[in-house]
Amino acid sequence: MSVTAAAGFQAAGTAAGLKTEGKDLALVVNTGPTRHAAAVFTTNKVAAAPVLWSRQAISDARADAVVINSGGANACTGTEGFQDAHATAEHAAQTLGISAVDVLLASTGLIGERLNMQAVLSGTTTCAEELNDDDAAGAAAAEAILTTDTVTKTAVAHGSGFTIGGMAKGAGMLAPGMATMLSVLTTDAVIDPQDLDAALREATRVSFNRADSDGCMSTNDTVFALASGAHPEADPAGVDLTEFQTALTELCQDLARQLIADAEGAHHQIAIRTVNAATEEEAETAGRAVARSNLFKTAIFGQDPNWGRILSAVGTTDVQFDPMTIDVAVNGIWVCRAGGIGEDRSLVDLSGREVEVVIDLKSGQAEATILTNDLTHDYVHENSAYSS
């Protein structure tokens, strides 16, 4: 399904030769009638060339096409890298008969190396020739954006007069303000550009931004949302924004879960739910501190419900809580009560893949859930061997 589930979109994915094997270049085209677009980018100051390009291109809230490549991030490549991004957009525009400033770009792969531009350009041409609105085309695009991912990540949602389709990649580096995470969301809703932008930001805030695999923020993180207005039963007056927001948020949360489930070398996928926080932001801060504790993450890998490392991580933040009243549960067992020893830790079963940590701050009524994973030998192996 993926990005072609919504009416008004075509896609393709091809093996252009950027990676040693497999598909590595995707094209998504909005055939209208509307071509509204919104985006959320990495806040990393070292932004990749495609991010610099796309920030400019989307400033008018319109986009006709997105070109995404794996097999090279085009980050830390200086002015030459930006020229490569520009050339990619120009080539796509010529091939599709559109304007270059309506072409969005995203790249993923190794940073600090120039792209194989011959592969990018010929792959773009091939994709343009193979554009299709069927399921297979959406699946091919979803496959072409993968790096160390082991499976494609796609999702579809339906609502009153709209469909949303999405694809994402990212299997490591998931992080604050996102992940090396690329995602393209398409919808055939009738929606104003500013409403699309607001909906995307809210959905991202409580989904991709709360998936924190290893605390490292990428140079390339990007989420695009494109709206065609092509749904056969679309309300010309505009989609129900509340219903649309709910559907978009749930779809993004679904994709975020898929990303964490496939994180590099993870043996456990962990949901850290912080409850009774003074504010939602503080709940998020507490959960994120735990999600970034290598000591916590290695303990979970070792199937050790080491709640002291959870308290220690929360204690490094400025979140409101009393160390003498905080409770912590791991997989339903309240191993920490009132900041001290609670139920028998040997009752905690960490043999399964899913882990839920609940941190009760007893400081208010807000809550937030951060998704992360454990730190394993496989993580070290994949990330020490990746470029060599």
Place this chain on the structure above:
Amino acid sequence: MSVTAAAGFQAAGTAAGLKTEGKDLALVVNTGPTRHAAAVFTTNKVAAAPVLWSRQAISDARADAVVINSGGANACTGTEGFQDAHATAEHAAQTLGISAVDVLLASTGLIGERLNMQAVLSGTTTCAEELNDDDAAGAAAAEAILTTDTVTKTAVAHGSGFTIGGMAKGAGMLAPGMATMLSVLTTDAVIDPQDLDAALREATRVSFNRADSDGCMSTNDTVFALASGAHPEADPAGVDLTEFQTALTELCQDLARQLIADAEGAHHQIAIRTVNAATEEEAETAGRAVARSNLFKTAIFGQDPNWGRILSAVGTTDVQFDPMTIDVAVNGIWVCRAGGIGEDRSLVDLSGREVEVVIDLKSGQAEATILTNDLTHDYVHENSAYSS
């Protein structure tokens, strides 16, 4: 040498039975004539019971003795844990014929478990009986405070009318605002309590606080400084504070290097020197961001001079720099020039244990060095298996 190098100090270390084998309880006594004391503690809100005790005990800037145990952190142990700390201080005071509020405490080991108090109390008695001012006594104390450390960490400095002796432990969790790091520094200088406090804070700021092994801040981090005024050639008017500061800072930096060199499972010890920063604080922030990047740390383990991960980490901070002018060197090879590809990365030799990264921000004239280590399979192994 260790803490008995300075005149006016006695020490002992014994196997009290807190650990399954080896020494695990240390006692250091200041025999005067002055008994000035200063301390720097963890800023973690989840502070261990000995930290809560010692913060109170040192509020009058006087201490006669320090009791340190390994084999149990007495952290996350609630009110019972604080009572255990109190009982330890009372017992040491009775045994030594001093006041309990002049006894400082520190503990290290697993968190979330009560101390074996029978071992702590009997070990304190044994240490009191074995107190000595010779080298062997200092060495025994330095050995008794170790946890997963593989070697003792000690240092001695001499100056005009003063000697400084120090011991430290910590082989993981080294972090911001210190490490699960305990250190006792002794000096026979004649120095006011407030000058001792100021000197300790400055020395700690540029040494232990810049050793960042895994970004995790302990519940127990503590550095104590004790001054006896007992040096035979001490100036009664007081030590030269400039000379003392320099000596204390260098001694702490020496100990910090020893800690990082023995960090859990490390294969490389890494100095990240950030130069030409707008401020010293910004230089520290940039270096710390790199030191906490698991992607950077696994790359170094894999002997991969992956400078893109360095730029990406710096980019997550709010430090002033231009991504298009920043330079980065790894072991002397400027692999990144002007934010792009510099010298041939294959020239970088990472086969040795020591690694130096230089980040040139080109934003000012300040610099700072953060010490860290790589992220290895051994780190994951040690920290996933530690309590099980």
